[in-house]
Amino acid sequence: xxxGFSDEQQAIKETAREMLGARSPMTKxxxxxxxxxxxxxxxxEIRDLGWPGIAVDEEHGGQGLGMxxxxxxxxxxxYACAAxxxxxxxxxxxFVAHAGSDEQRGRWLPGIASGEGRGxxxxxxxxxxxxxxxxxxxxxxxxxxxxxxxxxxxxxxIEPVELVDATRAYASVSAGGxxxxxxxxxxxxxxxxxxxxxxxxxxAQRAMEMAIDYAKERQQFERPIxxxxxxxxxxxxMLYETEEARSLTYYAAWCADAEPESVPMAASMAKARxxxxxWRVTADALQVLGGIGFTWEHDLHFLLKRAKVGAELLGxxxxxRERVATLxxxxx
Amino acid sequence: MDLTLTSEEEAFxxxxxxxxxxxxxxxxxxxxxxxxxxxxxxxxxxxxxGGWAGISWPKEYGGRGxxxxxQAIFSEEMARSKAPRPANVLGxxxxxxxxxxxxxxxxxxxxxxxxxxxxxxxxxxxxxxxxGSDLASxxxxxVRDDGGWRVTGQKVWTTFAHEAKWCMLLARSDxxxxxxxxxxxxxxxxxxxxxxVRPLRQITGEAEFNEIFLExxxxxxxxxxxxEGNGWNVAITTLxxxxxxxxxxxxxxVRRELDELIELINKRGLADDPVIRQRVAxxxxxxxxxxxxxxxxxxxxMKVGIPGxxxxxxxxxxxSANQAMTELAVDVLGPEALRPDSEWAYRFLRARxxxxxxxxxxxxxxxxxxxxxxxxxxx
Numbered sequence: 001x002x003x004g005f006s007d008e009q010q011a012i013k014e015t016a017r018e019m020l021g022a023r024s025p026m027t028k029x030x031x032x033x034x035x036x037x038x039x040x041x042x043x044x045e046i047r048d049l050g051w052p053g054i055a056v057d058e059e060h061g062g063q064g065l066g067m068x069x070x071x072x073x074x075x076x077x078x079y080a081c082a083a084x085x086x087x088x089x090x091x092x093x094x095f096v097a098h099a100g101s102d103e104q105r106g107r108w109l110p111g112i113a114s115g116e117g118r119g120x121x122x123x124x125x126x127x128x129x130x131x132x133x134x135x136x137x138x139x140x141x142x143x144x145x146x147x148x149x150x151x152x153x154x155x156x157x158i159e160p161v162e163l164v165d166a167t168r169a170y171a172s173v174s175a176g177g178x179x180x181x182x183x184x185x186x187x188x189x190x191x192x193x194x195x196x197x198x199x200x201x202x203x204a205q206r207a208m209e210m211a212i213d214y215a216k217e218r219q220q221f222e223r224p225i226x227x228x229x230x231x232x233x234x235x236x237x238m239l240y241e242t243e244e245a246r247s248l249t250y251y252a253a254w255c256a257d258a259e260p261e262s263v264p265m266a267a268s269m270a271k272a273r274x275x276x277x278x279w280r281v282t283a284d285a286l287q288v289l290g291g292i293g294f295t296w297e298h299d300l301h302f303l304l305k306r307a308k309v310g311a312e313l314l315g316x317x318x319x320x321r322e323r324v325a326t327l328x329x330x331x332x
Numbered sequence: 333m334d335l336t337l338t339s340e341e342e343a344f345x346x347x348x349x350x351x352x353x354x355x356x357x358x359x360x361x362x363x364x365x366x367x368x369x370x371x372x373x374x375x376x377x378x379x380x381x382g383g384w385a386g387i388s389w390p391k392e393y394g395g396r397g398x399x400x401x402x403q404a405i406f407s408e409e410m411a412r413s414k415a416p417r418p419a420n421v422l423g424x425x426x427x428x429x430x431x432x433x434x435x436x437x438x439x440x441x442x443x444x445x446x447x448x449x450x451x452x453x454x455x456x457x458x459x460x461x462x463x464g465s466d467l468a469s470x471x472x473x474x475v476r477d478d479g480g481w482r483v484t485g486q487k488v489w490t491t492f493a494h495e496a497k498w499c500m501l502l503a504r505s506d507x508x509x510x511x512x513x514x515x516x517x518x519x520x521x522x523x524x525x526x527x528x529v530r531p532l533r534q535i536t537g538e539a540e541f542n543e544i545f546l547e548x549x550x551x552x553x554x555x556x557x558x559x560e561g562n563g564w565n566v567a568i569t570t571l572x573x574x575x576x577x578x579x580x581x582x583x584x585x586v587r588r589e590l591d592e593l594i595e596l597i598n599k600r601g602l603a604d605d606p607v608i609r610q611r612v613a614x615x616x617x618x619x620x621x622x623x624x625x626x627x628x629x630x631x632x633x634m635k636v637g638i639p640g641x642x643x644x645x646x647x648x649x650x651x652s653a654n655q656a657m658t659e660l661a662v663d664v665l666g667p668e669a670l671r672p673d674s675e676w677a678y679r680f681l682r683a684r685x686x687x688x689x690x691x692x693x694x695x696x697x698x699x700x701x702x703x704x705x706x707x708x709x710x711x
Contacts (some may be wrong), residue, residue: 001334001335001336001337001338001341001401001627001631002333002334002335002631003333003335003624003627003628003630003631004333004628004631004632004635005333006333009333068333212705212706212707215707216706216707216708223708224707224708226701226707226708227707227708227709227710228710229694229697229698229701229710232697232698232701232702232705232707232710233694233697233698233701235701235705235707236696236697236698236700236701236705237697239645239700239704239705240645240648240649240700243625243645244618244621244625244649247621247624247625247628248617248620248621248624250333251335251620251624254333254334254335258334258335258336259335259336269616269617269620269621272613272614272617273617273621318610321609321610321613321614321617322606322609322610322613323613324613324616324617325609325610325612325613325616328594328612328613328616329591329594329595329598330594330597330598330603330608330609330612331598331603331604332603332604
């Protein structure tokens with residue numbers, strides 16, 4: 001048993017941290033958010049690195065790695081708060097791969113893996129009122145009653161929706177129709193949930209680091225504020241939150257690769273915990289930062305807003321806890 | 333990342349299971365503390381005969397030399413089968429490992445085997461009435477006396493003191509040294525008139541802990557561990573082992589009791605209450621996070637070698653989960669759970685100590701803030 005990253009996984013993490021640190025620093029995130037427009041060059045670079053195909057099988061042009069590797073990238077993209085269509089494309093890939101027919105896989109996965117024919121997927125159960133990165137997507141994975149359909153991006157009506165999180169492009173979508181996904185849509189949706197939980201974990205990690213750096217530097221009453229227990233214990237709580245979210249998220253990712261029967265419970269636990277953690281840590285970080293943290297000028301608010309929006313997507317924590325209760329054996 | 337057991341680990345688990353099936357002593361008999369203690373002592377003898385008493389200890393000292401993962405598997409199987417704890421738990425988890433890490437060859441020869449066989453029970457004399465979280469401020473005094481030391485002072489929260497042969501005793505041997513440098517770690521014989529043990533009744537009504545009064549108690553030189561003035565370092569080893577050992581094993585018993593509670597909620601027809609459902613789910617998540625966090629810490633410890641300050645996180649999580657679980661049980665059962673003879677009343681009251689014993693949650697937060705996050709020290 002080894003609950004740590006392999007050398008290859010560690011290398012993926014380090015490469016992502018380094019690349020995003022250089023190419024998507026907070027100044028770039030701010031530019032994208034204020035313009036409500038992604039940096040195309042960043043997405044091109046991500047495509048060149050093969051990230052969009054990380055969890056797509058080799059037969060369809062991907063790298064053939066698993067959910068753990070995808071979660072590593074999502075965590076790092078969350079840590080960077082990067083403005084890219086990566087997550088929505090990866091989610092669409094998970095739906096096609098796990099609930100699509102052979103024919104659908106052959107048609108859509110190569111474009112998703114290369115990023116050339118991007119996909120996007122609905123972000124709320126049973127509704128298409130919120131889809132990320134729908135504009136410009138070749139493929140839309142949309143809800144249709146209890147199931148899901150694949151719709152051609154070119155034929156859909158896409159109405160932009162502005163949320164407080166300006167680091168991601170949201171839209172409401174209606175499609176005239178589409179092809180049903182014949183497989184187990186819930187299996188795919190659970191994997192999408194894990195990817196989002198990983199992003200939320202990364203957001204929490206970044207906000208925690210911002211708060212700790214500040215608590216070490218900022219002096220009040222002639223000493224660093226991080227030496228006061230009212231502040232340092234709040235920071236310790238951030239580690240508690242972030243590490244629980246991380247343990248549950250990587251366990252769920254590993255289950256998706258190796259122990260599929262455990263995925264429903266593990267995915268809901270991860271999403272509930274990571275949602276709460278990302279919100280609490282970003283909110284606590286704002287408190288540690290004090291007045292400066294409440295300014296537009298400071299970068300924290302981009303994390304805080306993405307955390308809260310992410311917490312509400314793909315089922316809010318209350319919904320996932322309700323599912324955990326049922327799976328834990330409480331008779332409904 | 334691979335959470336499946338290797339074939340060796342799988343074989344180890346089967347071996348533990350088979351042995352437990354064969355040797356499980358059954359439920360703990362009622363009849364009071366003394367009956368229970370003798371039952372647990374007998375159980376430890378059996379464990380020792382089977383080679384399971386000191387599973388983390390190196391083979392050369394009578395242990396099994398199990399890997400950390402194997403230890404976790406063993407704890408899990410013990411909990412799954414509802415096996416009782418061994419009587420000499422403090423000797424196995426703290427006393428023995430300290431002697432192995434810091435003791436002389438003579439001390440290893442003298443002390444280790446009787447710990448494993450539960451022949452000699454150990455207790456821990458660290459905390460004092462005026463030195464709890466600030467342990468290094470302790471005042472119990474040791475002065476030189478003819479080939480040994482005379483120790484005078486008071487210790488408190490001493491589990492098993494009334495059964496113990498040996499006490500891991502931390503005392504101030506140099507009043508002039510800075511407070512962390514003036515301490516020495518002694519192994520003190522409890523069987524002398526100069527040591528007086530008095531039971532300390534707790535909010536549960538039982539006397540699981542004791543106070544110890546030492547009046548010129550004698551400790552020969554050969555019972556110093558780690559050398560004069562090195563007591564703080566030796567004590568820290570003890571505490572690190574205590575916290576590392578606690579995480580994985582205790583997660584399992586919280587999980588087991590939570591499953592009992594879920595059964596109970598179903599039986600009482602309360603399973604459709606949305607508030608209860610949310611609280612149960614939150615607890616399931618907390619307990620699972622604790623289990624997974626412990627496995628991550630084990631993996632880390634196997635790579636680095638020693639338990640890290642991250643063990644403080646597990647200690648904090650466990651206290652918080654167990655308190656929340658017992659609170660939920662009382663809310664579910666109502667006044668019935670608050671009768672003195674109710675098992676849940678005992679668990680509920682006993683859980684209040686979880687955020688105090690073995691280092692308070694506030695101290696855990698200090699350790700995390702200073703040693704994991706690198707925040708500046710308060711002092």
